[in-house]
Amino acid sequence: MARMERVRETMTGLPALEHLAGRVAEGWRLVAVEWEREASAAPPPAGAPVVEPIPYGLRVSDDCSGLAEDANERQIILTALDMIVDDRPLSQVAAELNRRGHRTRDGQEWTPTALFLLLPRMIEVGPRLFSSGDWMTRKQRLERLV
DSSP: OOOOOOOOOOOSSOOOHHHHHHHHHTTOOOOOOOOOOOOOSSOOOTTOOOOOOOOTTEEEOTTSSSEEEOHHHHHHHHHHHHHHHTTOOHHHHHHHHHHTTOOOTTSOOOOHHHHHHHHHHHHHHHHHHSOHHHHHHHHHHHHHHO
């Protein structure tokens, strides 16, 4: 793979078309434009609503009074946890979720990175997802692996 060379130019005004054309003639390719401005000194308005994402595995309840379990996301968490307990790599877990037709909340295919970011939520909800009977079955499976 060819070694890439990068140069960052500080500008005080708009670049002239001749400058850009000259760079292209020298073999450079434009890959980014960075903008900046002075931030307003005013703090955000008091009482501004705080918006937090809904934790994975939950959704807004039908009566909008709280959160309820999302069956599809719960199944994704269970499948992923089962495979992780079986010591499968996250790449294999992602491939299996995609094979089963599961997608992330934004409709994308699962990736090892997306699963890695979901691990804290899995740890948080894992104990609640498994009934005592389910946990005993998984525990026996774990003991066989070790």
